[in-house]
Amino acid sequence: MFPQVKAVRPPVAPTPVARELVHRAQAHDVLPTKLTRHDDTNFTVSARLPHRHRLFTTTDGRYTASYVLEAIRQTTLLVSHAELGVPLGHHFVMWDMGHRLDTELPTLDTPSEGLTLDVEVTDLRRRGAVPSAVALEMTIRAAGRAVGTGSIRFNITSPAAYTRIRGSLPTTGAPDLAAALPAPMDPPTVHHTRACDVVLAAPDRTGRWQLRADPANTLFFDRVNDHIPAMVLVEAAQQAAGLTVPPGRFVPSSSRMNFSRYVELDQPCWIEAHQDTAEDGTTSVRVTGHQNERLAFTIEFADTAAR
Numbered sequence: 509m510f511p512q513v514k515a516v517r518p519p520v521a522p523t524p525v526a527r528e529l530v531h532r533a534q535a536h537d538v539l540p541t542k543l544t545r546h547d548d549t550n551f552t553v554s555a556r557l558p559h560r561h562r563l564f565t566t567t568d569g570r571y572t573a574s575y576v577l578e579a580i581r582q583t584t585l586l587v588s589h590a591e592l593g594v595p596l597g598h599h600f601v602m603w604d605m606g607h608r609l610d611t612e613l614p615t616l617d618t619p620s621e622g623l624t625l626d627v628e629v630t631d632l633r634r635r636g637a638v639p640s641a642v643a644l645e646m647t648i649r650a651a652g653r654a655v656g657t658g659s660i661r662f663n664i665t666s667p668a669a670y671t672r673i674r675g676s677l678p679t680t681g682a683p684d685l686a687a688a689l690p691a692p693m694d695p696p697t698v699h700h701t702r703a704c705d706v707v708l709a710a711p712d713r714t715g716r717w718q719l720r721a722d723p724a725n726t727l728f729f730d731r732v733n734d735h736i737p738a739m740v741l742v743e744a745a746q747q748a749a750g751l752t753v754p755p756g757r758f759v760p761s762s763s764r765m766n767f768s769r770y771v772e773l774d775q776p777c778w779i780e781a782h783q784d785t786a787e788d789g790t791t792s793v794r795v796t797g798h799q800n801e802r803l804a805f806t807i808e809f810a811d812t813a814a815r
């Protein structure tokens with residue numbers, strides 16, 4: 509499909525996968541364990557299922573949508589750096605990401621070797637030797653059986669280009685803003701035990717919350733960021749969706765998300781959630797984030813299970 513694409517890195521990433529290849533500072537946050545190259549546009553990534561995790565597992569032993577989306581994100585980074593020739597230090601500008609699970613993932617009490625993600629490069633554009641725009645489609649497998657799909661579309665910019673894009677805004681991180689954070693919602697209301705993992709403040713009206721992201725929380729900010737990481741936005745949407753659909757935990761089996769601009773660290777961002785129920789009974793929640801009255805992102809979760 510892309511005869512001009514050439515492998516420019518070793519065909520197999522280091523095992524275990526080096527944390528810099530998935531943009532994580534701590535080895536225990538790295539999900540991929542192995543990368544296999546089939547040809548220039550097809551790869552397979554093995555990913556572990558964490559036994560317990562503050563964001564990725566529920567109290568009743570299931571894996572959250574955040575886990576699937578983070579596995580897709582880290583798989584994307586790994587393939588891009590190890591196989592597509594994206595240098596470390598370049599910036600990924602994500603536009604769209606989504607997933608769908610047709611079968612629930614193994615539970616925590618079920619022996620599992622983890623997941624495999626079969627990756628296909630469906631679009632690749634280069635500026636010189638370095639990719640500038642990429643789209644990936646993924647088939648998610650558990651125990652060799654297809655259980656779902658994932659997709660992602662993103663641009664890649666050099667450090668110099670990223671500085672031009674950001675203009676007068678910071679590119680090397682913002683000062684510690686923890687003191688200015690609004691108070692979090694009570695952690696149990698969003699199925700958490702730690703206040704630092706709560707990314708929503710108390711609502712100012714029904715269905716609207718201010719985003720709060722604690723820079724001291726290394727799960728979200730494990731390296732210097734000059735904007736709110738996408739992981740925080742996904743978690744905010746998941747918490748807002750859970751608060752919107754009574755009477756209990758919201759466990760979506762699919763997601764669609766679009767990011768139109770960065771969410772800045774030092775300006776309020778308002779999260780709103782709206783529920784809809786289709787004729788077949790499928791429930792969906794559309795979550796939006798606005799900053800300075802401009803839409804920054806939209807995330808839609810669907811197919812829920814309340815416990």
